[in-house]
Amino acid sequence: METRIFFNPGDSIANIHDYNEAVRKGQIFKKERKVDDLVIAKDKDNEEYAIFYARDAKQEPHNSTKAYEIKKHV
Structure with missing residues (x-):
């Protein structure tokens, strides 16, 4: 999904x-930063994978945001 x-x-x-x-x-x-809320997300426009803090996610589009597809929670 x-x-x-x-x-x-x-x-x-x-x-x-x-x-x-x-x-x-x-x-x-x-492991180095002792964080537990990372996600691997795919940018469909550039075919790149990005690592983000899950807490930085926005539910609605905004001028400074792009849509990503979450691939994995790390």
Whole structure:
């Protein structure tokens, strides 16, 4: 099931073209920073995966946000 959510692209922790690499970097970031609310999201326009804090998600579109598809909660 696809979950679309809106994020400000400038809030991303990392942007990566490879899904597995995004998951790996998210897990490393999570362990180093001791956080537990990360998501891997896919930008359909650029075919990139971005890592965001889940708390930064917006439910409605806004001028500074883009739609992303949540792929994994880390």
